Amino acid sequence: MENIKNYIETNRERFLEELFGLIRIHSVSASAANKADMVRAAEYIRDLLEANGADRAEVYATPGNPVVYGEKMIDPSLPTILVYGHYDVMPAEPLDKWTSNPFEPEIRDGKIWARGADDDKGQLFMHLKAFEMMNATGTLACNVRFMIEGEEEAGSESIAGFCSEYRDMLRSDVILISDTTMISPEMPSVTSGLRGLSYIQVEVEGPDRDLHSGIYGGAVVNPCNVLCDIISKLKDSDGRIAIPGFYDAVAVPTDAERAKMAERPFDPEKYKQAVGVDALAAEKGFTTLESTGIRPTLDVNGIWGGYTGEGAKTILPAKASAKISMRLVPYQKAEEIATLAISHIRSLAPAGVRVRAEYLHGGEAYVSPLDTPEYLAAEKAYTEIYGRKPIPIRSGGSIPIISTFEKILGIKSILMGFGLESDAIHSPNESYPLENLFAGMRAIPLYFKYYAELKKKG
Amino acid sequence: MENIKNYIETNRERFLEELFGLIRIHSVSASAANKADMVRAAEYIRDLLEANGADRAEVYATPGNPVVYGEKMIDPSLPTILVYGHYDVMPAEPLDKWTSNPFEPEIRDGKIWARGADDDKGQLFMHLKAFEMMNATGTLACNVRFMIEGEEEAGSESIAGFCSEYRDMLRSDVILISDTTMISPEMPSVTSGLRGLSYIQVEVEGPDRDLHSGIYGGAVVNPCNVLCDIISKLKDSDGRIAIPGFYDAVAVPTDAERAKMAERPFDPEKYKQAVGVDALAAEKGFTTLESTGIRPTLDVNGIWGGYTGEGAKTILPAKASAKISMRLVPYQKAEEIATLAISHIRSLAPAGVRVRAEYLHGGEAYVSPLDTPEYLAAEKAYTEIYGRKPIPIRSGGSIPIISTFEKILGIKSILMGFGLESDAIHSPNESYPLENLFAGMRAIPLYFKYYAELKKKG
Numbered sequence: 001m002e003n004i005k006n007y008i009e010t011n012r013e014r015f016l017e018e019l020f021g022l023i024r025i026h027s028v029s030a031s032a033a034n035k036a037d038m039v040r041a042a043e044y045i046r047d048l049l050e051a052n053g054a055d056r057a058e059v060y061a062t063p064g065n066p067v068v069y070g071e072k073m074i075d076p077s078l079p080t081i082l083v084y085g086h087y088d089v090m091p092a093e094p095l096d097k098w099t100s101n102p103f104e105p106e107i108r109d110g111k112i113w114a115r116g117a118d119d120d121k122g123q124l125f126m127h128l129k130a131f132e133m134m135n136a137t138g139t140l141a142c143n144v145r146f147m148i149e150g151e152e153e154a155g156s157e158s159i160a161g162f163c164s165e166y167r168d169m170l171r172s173d174v175i176l177i178s179d180t181t182m183i184s185p186e187m188p189s190v191t192s193g194l195r196g197l198s199y200i201q202v203e204v205e206g207p208d209r210d211l212h213s214g215i216y217g218g219a220v221v222n223p224c225n226v227l228c229d230i231i232s233k234l235k236d237s238d239g240r241i242a243i244p245g246f247y248d249a250v251a252v253p254t255d256a257e258r259a260k261m262a263e264r265p266f267d268p269e270k271y272k273q274a275v276g277v278d279a280l281a282a283e284k285g286f287t288t289l290e291s292t293g294i295r296p297t298l299d300v301n302g303i304w305g306g307y308t309g310e311g312a313k314t315i316l317p318a319k320a321s322a323k324i325s326m327r328l329v330p331y332q333k334a335e336e337i338a339t340l341a342i343s344h345i346r347s348l349a350p351a352g353v354r355v356r357a358e359y360l361h362g363g364e365a366y367v368s369p370l371d372t373p374e375y376l377a378a379e380k381a382y383t384e385i386y387g388r389k390p391i392p393i394r395s396g397g398s399i400p401i402i403s404t405f406e407k408i409l410g411i412k413s414i415l416m417g418f419g420l421e422s423d424a425i426h427s428p429n430e431s432y433p434l435e436n437l438f439a440g441m442r443a444i445p446l447y448f449k450y451y452a453e454l455k456k457k458g
Numbered sequence: 459m460e461n462i463k464n465y466i467e468t469n470r471e472r473f474l475e476e477l478f479g480l481i482r483i484h485s486v487s488a489s490a491a492n493k494a495d496m497v498r499a500a501e502y503i504r505d506l507l508e509a510n511g512a513d514r515a516e517v518y519a520t521p522g523n524p525v526v527y528g529e530k531m532i533d534p535s536l537p538t539i540l541v542y543g544h545y546d547v548m549p550a551e552p553l554d555k556w557t558s559n560p561f562e563p564e565i566r567d568g569k570i571w572a573r574g575a576d577d578d579k580g581q582l583f584m585h586l587k588a589f590e591m592m593n594a595t596g597t598l599a600c601n602v603r604f605m606i607e608g609e610e611e612a613g614s615e616s617i618a619g620f621c622s623e624y625r626d627m628l629r630s631d632v633i634l635i636s637d638t639t640m641i642s643p644e645m646p647s648v649t650s651g652l653r654g655l656s657y658i659q660v661e662v663e664g665p666d667r668d669l670h671s672g673i674y675g676g677a678v679v680n681p682c683n684v685l686c687d688i689i690s691k692l693k694d695s696d697g698r699i700a701i702p703g704f705y706d707a708v709a710v711p712t713d714a715e716r717a718k719m720a721e722r723p724f725d726p727e728k729y730k731q732a733v734g735v736d737a738l739a740a741e742k743g744f745t746t747l748e749s750t751g752i753r754p755t756l757d758v759n760g761i762w763g764g765y766t767g768e769g770a771k772t773i774l775p776a777k778a779s780a781k782i783s784m785r786l787v788p789y790q791k792a793e794e795i796a797t798l799a800i801s802h803i804r805s806l807a808p809a810g811v812r813v814r815a816e817y818l819h820g821g822e823a824y825v826s827p828l829d830t831p832e833y834l835a836a837e838k839a840y841t842e843i844y845g846r847k848p849i850p851i852r853s854g855g856s857i858p859i860i861s862t863f864e865k866i867l868g869i870k871s872i873l874m875g876f877g878l879e880s881d882a883i884h885s886p887n888e889s890y891p892l893e894n895l896f897a898g899m900r901a902i903p904l905y906f907k908y909y910a911e912l913k914k915k916g
Contacts (some may be wrong), residue, residue, distance in 0.1 A: 030767060030771060031768065031769075036498065050470070058861055067898060072790070076810070091514075091767070093764075094668075112635060123891075131811040132494065138583050146467075147656065152771065153771075154769050155769070155770055168518075175652045181673070187916050189802050193707045194672075195672060197672070199769075199770045199772070204549070205695065205731040206735060207734050207735050208733065208734025208735075209733075209882065209883050209884060209885045209886055209887075210552075210884065210886075211733060211884070212855060212883060212884045212885070213757045213759060213783055213785070214652075214655070214785055214855030214856050215634070215750065215757075215852045215853065215854045215855050215879065216733065216750065216782075216854070217741065217750065217755040217757045217854060218740070218741065218746075218749035218750045218753060218755035218784050218785070218854065219729070219738050219739060219746045219747075219750045220733055220735060220737065220738065220739060220758050221737070221738070221739045222739075224689075224757075224758035224759075224760070224761050225689060225690075225693070225756075225757065225758050227761075228541065228685070228686040228687075228689035228690045228758065228761070229686075229689075229690045230687045231682075231683060231686035231687075231690075232687045232689075232690035232691070233690075235683070242542065251716065252752075271677070275665040275666065275667075275669060275674065275678055276665050276666025276667070277664060277665050277666075277678060277679065277810050277811075278809065278810065279679070279808075279809030280677050280678065280679070280810060280812040281676065281677060281678060281680075281810055282676070282677065283676065288676075289677075289853075290678035291865070292673065292674065292675065292676045292677045293675055295676060297483030297671075297773050298683075299671045299675045299677040299680050299682075299683065299684035300680060300683050300686065300763075300764065300778075301671060301688070301764050301765050301770070301772060301773050301775070302763065302764035302765035302766045302767075302771070302773075302775065303682050303685075303761055303762065303764060303766075303778060303842045304761065304763075304766040305757065305760065305761050306760035306761060306781070307549075307757075307759050307760035307781060308551070308761075308762040308779075308781075309488065309489070310488065310489070310490075311488045311489075311612050311613070311818070312612065312613055312657045312659075312757060312780075312781065312783070312818045312819055313488060313549065313611075313760070313884075314655070314657070314759060314783055314856075315524075315759055315760075315884060315885075316757050316759075316886070317758070320758075320761065321683075321766075323764070323770065323771075325671055325675075325767060325770070327671070327672055327675050327676070329605070337666075350737075352734065352735050352736065352737040352738060352739060353735075355788045358650060360769070360770045361770055378510065386625070395672070396672045396673045396674070396675060397670060397671065397672030397673050398672050398678075398772075401881065403705070421673065425670055426666075426668065426669070426670040426771075427667045427669060427670070427772055427773075429667075430537045430668055432771065436684050438771075447831075
């Protein structure tokens with residue numbers, strides 16, 4: 001452990017320069033225009049894996065962006081850890097909201113500021129350096145594989161095919177992922193559950209062209225008004241989702257589970273301040289934490305239609321569109337929920353418009369048991385780093401591929417995240433504290449060590 | 459009358475070339491970037507007025523786009539007609555929907571295809587040529603003034619100031635405007651009423667940045683969802699506008715008036731086909747024609763918020779915006795209605811968001827009496843051209859400056875429009891039939907003649 005700490009001290013500047021090199025690559029997966037950057041990012045990681053001691057490191061082409069695979073198999077009798085991460089990032093727009101260039105990382109106030117500083121280039125990078133250090137200090141306690149993809153922020157469309165094709169190559173005991181948050185260094189936590197996701201896009205089409213709103217207003221059904229009516233009817237006044245069948249599969253937590261969850265500290269004033277609002281939403285009958293952790297939600301991610309330029313154009317628009325995502329809880333199936341939502345949306349459309357709707361992507365929710373070597377190794381690693389046992393939390397975010405991994409590879413995942421909510425991932429001014437970056441680099445070798453020990457005992 | 463017809467025959471090609479020159483100027487008033495084109499269009503019209511016999515023709519600067527003024531005062535004992543029109547046009551977007559370049563007029567199927575072909579370059583041009591022909595044939599029967607502005611499609615913000623400043627110069631007996639439609643050459647009509655307009659813009663602001671929809675979804679109020687809720691609540695399920703006080707000033711037509719209105723031919727199948735919809739809207743208790751003619755309406759003209767690019771971005775947007783216009787009927791006041799709407803919208807916003815709303819522009823509705831020399835002169839002119847008495851119709855569109863003219867100048871307007879609904883003004887592929895263009899050029903000198911006669915008698 002002292003060795004690792006010293007290694008970080010000695011190599012700190014090189015480590016940061018390597019991470020910054022990765023961040024500087026514009027690997028935004030939402031736009032097909034970035035193909036070359038996706039390949040550059042994949043090759044950059046492959047080169048690091050090779051330099052850091054992998055027996056094998058390769059870039060695999062997929063129908064989408066490439067997957068980087070690497071491995072170091074030291075002893076077949078030891079357990080094997082599969083590290084998953086992603087080198088793609090969210091779009092950085094709106095660019096004018098950033099204090100510094102999102103693709104030119106800066107250190108200010110003890111944090112790295114850049115798109116991907118946390119999600120997931122920063123967190124993924126901790127694994128690359130932990131791997132280097134375990135190799136350099138002769139402490140690698142498990143076999144290790146890496147599977148780093150480039151489509152996580154855009155639906156991970158190619159990873160299922162990759163897992164199916166290379167099922168044997170990927171055989172492991174646990175998947176280790178750093179792509180989530182913890183509460184704080186003072187109150188460490190491990191994400192033990194994630195919501196699922198069902199993402200749809202809806203288009204309401206009315207007249208075959210934009211019409212004059214004076215001449216036709218009142219006689220022709222307005223697609224923008226209809227889309228608003230439809231969206232408004234997707235939730236009732238208690239904040240419950242009004243799609244028939246939506247809650248059928250939802251697991252209702254017991255009172256005991258809810259009481260345990262309520263132990264997690266939560267300061268609504270701080271929370272409101274952190275996002276700049278003066279009041280919070282919550283589904284009737286549930287707390288804020290429950291609303292983000294164990295209850296499904298429905299949010300409009302984007303909406304557009306008609307004239308959106310400056311001034312006043314008096315048109316009755318030909319169409320209106322929206323992107324709508326639903327966060328799911330255990331037992332809800334992403335595609336089934338999309339089907340229910342789309343069919344309900346169609347039923348809400350009045351005569352005079354046509355509705356097109358499609359399922360864009362999604363994945364099921366995930367909950368980890370808390371008494372397995374996989375979870376306990378994480379608990380011990382955090383305890384050693386932070387001097388305090390981490391609490392398990394159910395996070396609102398989704399990593400849809402976790403259910404894919406379980407289905408295709410039959411392997412459970414552990415979410416050893418070191419991000420903070422204040423890192424503002426997916427938003428302008430994303431950041432990642434250096435403290436968390438280096439704590440993660442120290443915690444990961446501990447996970448390897450304790451996992452090997454616990455598996456041996458078990 | 460024969461002289462006029464012959465004059466058109468002889469000068470047809472030159473007339474079209476002059477009109478095309480005007481259309482080719484990109485005088486789109488919605489964007490401030492077109493200043494130079496606005497001036498070019500104004501000067502083009504001034505030059506035509508000068509060449510066509512005006513005693514005076516000048517371009518007047520305003521805080522916005524210039525106004526062209528021209529006059530020919532032949533005899534103080536004759537009545538004076540003030541011709542109003544506008545040289546500015548709507549934006550041509552979406553450009554990919556046009557069959558030919560919107561600013562390079564083409565003649566196909568007996569029509570001119572271009573932005574402004576009808577609204578209002580084409581219709582305004584009829585007056586310029588009628589003026590030329592009355593001068594050339596020595597038949598000018600009234601004094602005439604021209605006031606041609608460049609902000610009609612963007613709120614006519616400068617014209618009120620112009621009218622106040624030049625009230626004396628503009629003194630006239632009637633304002634003659636060609637900026638509306640008629641039913642068809644087989645069923646000529648004169649617009650005897652127009653709806654008013656109240657145009658507002660609403661912005662709902664939530665968190666201070668786009669948030670991760672998984673981590674925050676359920677806890678933070680979503681501005682896009684709220685905007686949809688608000689817009690949905692602006693109308694009830696009967697199609698009535700649910701803004702308190704909205705209908706207080708609305709004049710309810712008598713059964714006799716409604717019966718007269720119902721004489722206007724209306725084929726719902728043709729109407730639906732013309733706009734490409736399979737069903738029409740109508741406020742409960744009113745027909746389609748009543749819904750567009752004598753009832754107020756509310757339409758979303760544009761809506762935007764969050765992520766609108768390709769693929770799936772899982773954000774809870776920081777804000778959402780909409781442009782909303784209300785068409786008004788007699789006695790509703792545009793600014794009062796905007797105030798009612800904005801105050802209702804604010805009252806509908808839940809805690810957790812802030813609403814910004816502003817009145818962009820508007821004007822009151824207009825109704826013309828049918829027994830005055832001003833109206834009867836138009837009736838006689840159409841009858842002579844089309845062989846059939848025109849029927850008076852109440853149109854859904856708005857020309858807000860008509861109420862401004864009445865308030866500031868104390869002059870009533872007559873709407874002698876020759877457009878057709880199929881001209882698709884404000885839409886891609888705007889057109890104007892040559893037949894209507896030349897019929898208008900012949901009808902206007904008749905108006906001058908009959909107006910002088912009727913005023914003399916009166």
